[in-house]
Amino acid sequence: MGIEFSLFTGKVMHKRLAPKENGFVYDAFFVAIPLKKLDELPIAYNRFGVTSFYDADHGPRDGSTLYEWAQDILKSHKVKNVKDITLITTPRYLGYGFNPISYWLCYDTEDNIRAILCEVHNTFGEDHTYICVPQEGNVIDDTTLTTTEKVFHVSPFMHRHGRYDFRFKISDTYFASWIDYFAEDNTKLLATSLMGQLRPWTRVSYHKFLWAYPFNSLKTIGLIHWQALKLALKGLKYISKPTQKETRVSVAKQRRK
Template sequence: MQMEHIQARTLHARRGTLKNVFSYGVDFVLTDLEEATPRLMSRNRFNLWSLWDRHHGGARRGGQGMAWFREVLDSRGFQSEAAQLLLLTQPSFLWFHFNPVSFWIALIDGTPRAFVAEVNNTFGQRHCYFCAHEDFRTIRPADTLIAEKIMHVSPFQRVSGVYRFNFNISETKIDIRISFEDGDKGVLATLSGHRRIATDKSLMWAAARRPFGALRVLALIHWQAAKLYLKRAPFLKRQPAPTKAITVSQNLGRASE
């Protein structure tokens, strides 16, 4: 496949008595890490935009790239050689890299059969959530895959409750919904955008329209945190990192036919 540039929109809506909602544009790429890239995008070397294997797949700053995802799938009985394996992520901009979440995706016949949400927090920690049906059948948009929250992400949310994942990838669009639920509290996060071939023009436009890439995203995260702090939201200091690297979805819910 050709690398794709997903000019996406993300929305975060806080649940509970203290409300906070924001939405902003963000640039992702969808890639198998093998195809040729536009001139403004490089793999494992400096450019305006870059993808570095060390940033993905395994320990933070010690990643193994696609080899890690293939090993994760094979260890759970999924025949990775029969699938198309992709990474949906924000590329590094110049020297700067930060991804709140990336997604490793396994497709068979164009339909998603398994994915890993690779979650990073601003404290330097990483935890991954592996989601699939037990028989690796197609994950439909109406299917809800549930995993226990393990890692501290927001200082304004406890390390408890569950994530509910809804994942939709079609030939033209990506639409991901993650609902963190902890009693009557939590956060709804969505990511959606159209799939288009990445070009030098689209990458240059992204740099001009949303300058500094992931650095801008990090700044927006801290801006929203400052707003919550001023609203006197309960603040939880940094918590210990998870003792395991991957949490597997435990319960699978399906919407009514």
Template sequence: MNAAPAPQAASPRVPALYECTVAHERTGPVRHAFRQRTYLWLIDIDEPPRIPLGLRPLARFDARDHFGGKAPTLRAGLEAQLAAHGVENADGRVLMLAHARVLGHVFNPLTLYWCHDRAGTPVCVVAEVHNTYGERHCYLLRPGADGLADVPKDFYVSPFFAVEGFYRMRLPVPGDRLDLTVQLRHDDGTCPFTATVRGHHRPAGARALIGAALRHPWSTARVSAGIRFQGIRLLLRGLPVRPRPVHPTQEGTL
């Protein structure tokens, strides 16, 4: 789906914290659903939050955790990815939604970058996906006015799904509410998997960070462990594992 860019909206207040609920629902061949509470950051990649010294172990944003992990800054890593897709006008503000590194650990199943031109007009969204095998892949999307975009599935994530079909993503820029949807769809019209992320905006002050960290201790490790735990449950229910193909290094993530 190559729709026209979404109209310019009011700029979200950043940095922000979204305490949110992540929900996964699988409809076949085994029905399975779970929900997990966590929190995510929304930041301007050129103006990351200034975390007080004593709280820095609770929130770090490192370029090594994204794209190829070798760029000196988040902006440089993103620009390499955009250049690989021929995007030249996303040189304005970029908002990133992600987990921060917490107590030395980070795992981001999905990091989103809303890219704008210098006039503030939306250009594209980059969806950076990490799997539990240490691999990364980026999808370039151009959502329409409804926030929807389709993109072919090119990356092995769940061991129970083959690399086939396409994703339908609804990715409106977060505001007072965070409301994202990612669906795996097949050409026959079936939708075997849906993930949603929903939460509410909070200014990212020291008190908010401490509260979120206390309510969701070691949040990124819990996300990683939760994914593996759900995988074990599905395996014990007899869901077959699909072979993992070799994932070629993606241009722009060297």
């Protein structure tokens, strides 16, 4: 079954380690949405609302359903027996939304995680999905480390090469993600994490979270530009955005820690 409709509150951490150190931590608010139950979504779906969720903000943007799109990706990477998919993301607020990263948790019939899709957006309107898959016959748990080449431009102060390492710790009530970025010479350049609690989604709890985290997406985009200004003031070289690679999906394979 996977994670049902839930509200996530936690902390986002970014720590740049080189060539200049810079770090920040801020509160985060996400929602967990089982894709088979979009017709039961407690907020506005594909229409304007105080908060809303739009299919067009994720996945294929070609008319196919989000669940079908994810299943097609899984099958193309030989990930089998996925029955339920839960999307952890942030909704639009008053029509505006921006998700630096959304997580697609892919469960089998025994509630094991067979794969995790990390859908990344940059501030240039582009997106790329890294699919984290374990070795054949394995499932993703808190001992699984997957790694892949960096192929998508995110920060104007980091090159589009090197590698990412992904780790996760997930239960019905807890979600944590660690994504570290390494240069080609194996120097660790960036450490990031998202950690927090998952709670039942009720009308009362959701309104409470809205008051606690108003204008969540505007806050996120504002912090991104504020951190970029700080990096520029520290003298980091601006790197122009390269043309996006044609492939929109790449795989992060399991390796030993």
